[in-house]
Amino acid sequence: MRQICAAVRFNFLGFFRNARTVIAFLLSAIACYLLSGRVYEVVIHFDTPMQAAEPFIWTFGDAQAVLLTSLLLIFLFSDLPRLSAFTPFYLMRMTRGRWLAAQFCYIVLVTVLYVMFVLAVTIALCMKNSFSGNLWSETAAILAYSKTGRELHIPSTVKVMESVTPYGCMLQVAVLMFGYSLTLGFLVLLGNLLPGRKYGMLLALGYSLYGFLLEPEVIGKLLGYEEYQLYRIRSFVGWVSPLNNAVYGMHDFGYDNLPTVMQSLWIFAGLLAALSFLSGRAVQCYNFTFLGIE
Secondary structure, three states: HHHEEEEEEHHHHOOHHHHHHHHHHHHHHHHHHHHHHHHHHHHHHHOEEEEEEEEHHHHHHHHHHHHHHEEEEEEHOOOOOOOOOHHHHHHOOHHHHHHHHHHHHHHHHHHHHHHHHHHHHHHHHHHHHEOOOOOOOHHHHHHHHHHHHHHHHOOOOHHHHHHHOHHHHHHHHHHHHHHHHHHHHHHHHHHHOOEEEHHHHHHHHHHHHHHHHHHHEEEEEEEHOOOOHHHHHHHHHHHHOOOHOOOOOOOOOOOOOOHHHHHHHHHHHHHHHHHHHHHHHHHHHHOOOHHHOO
């Protein structure tokens, strides 16, 4: 454990001064600003306050918003595994398995930091018109009980308000987002451990494209389904699409044929276990190359 922690600390050296890190976090802040704009417009229009957690819940209760912000992690993790002049020093003193475990820990910590940053930025953007009490706001009621929420594609629904408190919902949205983002990071690492070190971003982009194409509305149009028949597609997509597993509204609230939040977390855990196993096999054949190092 001491060796793994030392390797993780080494990976974080210069992390906050790295241009890739600065650009990724800056772009995520801009994305939060653009995505939360529709929520803020509702508050201004109705002149009603929001609960502090609601901007994050509504902004990232949408598959496209989760996909857009998670794509920035692909750019952030594109240099995995972290190699430098000191990497041979660590490899001489630990096994490849421990070195790989350090890479996994690094991905987990960076993903936690990224999700917390997105959460903080989204809350801060709407702080002026929000309150901290753990009760759904009047704005949430307007969006849930009228057509306004559906017309603006803001996922505020009665079934969510009846089943969980705002802070509880915020936590579940953040954990689902974390699970999906973590699988992207592990995919990038696995792809970069394969011969050629060129497949990390391709695997992650293909994984994202797979989730993007499995949209119920798109599939329904291709199959010629009517609106009332889309529940069949939503039930299927809710189970087989990791992106939809990361969307809080695509879960079972007692009367839907969809996975529960816990079942989605188990799906992400299974994906992470499989990716970890494949990465462990790949690292045994990985050829470390250090060029231009004295």
